[in-house]
Amino acid sequence: MITLPHHVEFLSDAWLEEARTFLEHEVARRMEKLGDKPFSVSERFTHAPPHLKSPGGVVSWSLRYDGQTMTVARDFNADADLVVEGDYQAALTMAQFVGLLAPGAQEAMFREAGTVFGKDAVRVRGSLQNDAVSEMLLLLHDHMGRRTVENPDLAHRADRQGLSARIREMEEKGYTIIERAISPQFADEVRAATLRALLPHQSFSMNWMLYHGREFEQLIQNPLLMTLVDASLGRGAVIASFSSIRKGPGAGVIPIHTDYAHVPEPYPEFAMTGVGVWALEDWRTESGPTWIVPGSHKMRRAPRPGEGHNAAVPIEMPKGSVVYFTHGVWHWQGDRSEPGDRVTLHAHFNRGILRSLEPKKTDVQMLHRNAPRLGEMLGEDDWFDKMSAAGRDYVRFGYMNKLHAFTEKQKRLILEGTS
Numbered sequence: 001m002i003t004l005p006h007h008v009e010f011l012s013d014a015w016l017e018e019a020r021t022f023l024e025h026e027v028a029r030r031m032e033k034l035g036d037k038p039f040s041v042s043e044r045f046t047h048a049p050p051h052l053k054s055p056g057g058v059v060s061w062s063l064r065y066d067g068q069t070m071t072v073a074r075d076f077n078a079d080a081d082l083v084v085e086g087d088y089q090a091a092l093t094m095a096q097f098v099g100l101l102a103p104g105a106q107e108a109m110f111r112e113a114g115t116v117f118g119k120d121a122v123r124v125r126g127s128l129q130n131d132a133v134s135e136m137l138l139l140l141h142d143h144m145g146r147r148t149v150e151n152p153d154l155a156h157r158a159d160r161q162g163l164s165a166r167i168r169e170m171e172e173k174g175y176t177i178i179e180r181a182i183s184p185q186f187a188d189e190v191r192a193a194t195l196r197a198l199l200p201h202q203s204f205s206m207n208w209m210l211y212h213g214r215e216f217e218q219l220i221q222n223p224l225l226m227t228l229v230d231a232s233l234g235r236g237a238v239i240a241s242f243s244s245i246r247k248g249p250g251a252g253v254i255p256i257h258t259d260y261a262h263v264p265e266p267y268p269e270f271a272m273t274g275v276g277v278w279a280l281e282d283w284r285t286e287s288g289p290t291w292i293v294p295g296s297h298k299m300r301r302a303p304r305p306g307e308g309h310n311a312a313v314p315i316e317m318p319k320g321s322v323v324y325f326t327h328g329v330w331h332w333q334g335d336r337s338e339p340g341d342r343v344t345l346h347a348h349f350n351r352g353i354l355r356s357l358e359p360k361k362t363d364v365q366m367l368h369r370n371a372p373r374l375g376e377m378l379g380e381d382d383w384f385d386k387m388s389a390a391g392r393d394y395v396r397f398g399y400m401n402k403l404h405a406f407t408e409k410q411k412r413l414i415l416e417g418t419s
């Protein structure tokens with residue numbers, strides 16, 4: 001396993017041990033509420049990543065309470081009161097969702113995982129009759145969620161998410177589109193939250209959107225966009241800026257450019273920065289979408305005056321989609337002929353070795369209500385800015401080195417593949 005000591009991989013031995021410790025502790029202090037009626041839960045998932053070395057790629061676990069004692073085991077119990085089955089990557093996406101006691105949170109978790117993997121990717125049967133038991137298990141989910149890392153096998157993850165071809169396209173054209181990466185309902189929620197955040201004096205654009213509500217914390221960790229970010233910038237990529245733009249009818253106001261400010265030419269062969277732009281309404285040419293010059297990143301330089309416009313394409317995509325462009329590809333903001341506002345979120349990431357535009361404001365409550373993925377993009381998992389009187393943070397250095405190497409190796413497999 002490749003994790004920091006305080007993190008775990010979903011359904012690894014360390015994950016199971018952490019779940020056991022949590023449950024033993026919670027059962028002891030909730031004995032009275034739990035009562036003496038036995039209950040049991042079991043989960044089984046297929047297509048686990050090969051490095052977990054589970055027989056046939058199937059991983060499972062179960063818990064049993066006999067009225068006094070909690071037992072946690074590796075075996076699958078098909079007769080448990082509550083049985084959860086499905087695809088490992090879909091279940092891992094749900095496992096990273098923290099805050100299940102909040103109103104509507106469980107429904108949102110199933111809805112967003114269903115949007116990506118199909119509504120039957122994770123199936124639940126049976127139920128638990130005691131509210132105290134349900135509450136304890138939701139708290140277990142959160143406890144594990146804030147420790148559970150994304151699948152580090154980029155090739156396996158991209159395959160299960162259906163993104164392998166998108167990654168090859170990203171390298172070839174400098175951008176790719178993931179259609180309907182979030183549900184229309186979530187897109188509406190993010191749009192409303194953005195308009196709520198935009199103050200009268202910030203009517204056009206606002207930065208630091210991460211700090212404007214739960215919707216933004218969840219959007220920026222979108223697991224599909226994260227796979228593109230990992231593939232282009234490597235693990236440990238950090239938020240450069242997270243901005244919103246509200247754009248009404250009229251000519252575009254951002255002319256053709258690359259996102260490589262102050263980078264000497266020729267640009268490096270590896271990508272240094274990438275931006276995911278979220279469409280919160282349907283994007284047509286009339287909407288004033290982003291325009292991109294496909295393949296222009298291969299020039300490894302900024303456009304010269306008057307250059308590039310003839311070869312550009314408008315990014316048309318339905319509400320809830322994201323376009324991710326990287327590698328210094330040429331792009332600009334289109335003219336809008338439709339009435340109304342185009343409201344967008346721009347998640348701009350930098351390779352982890354680079355500085356950002358937004359200073360990182362690490363909020364311990366925010367880290368507590370999210371999976372480790374959020375901490376990673378705030379620089380929590382690498383050794384930068386960690387030096388103490390005792391010296392360098394070699395634990396984080398070693399961890400990130402291994403993660404970079406594994407990610408690079410698996411990216412090569414994706415680029416060589418055809419699936």
Ligand SMILES: [Fe+2]
Pocket residue numbers: 257258259331
């Ligand atoms: Fe840009």
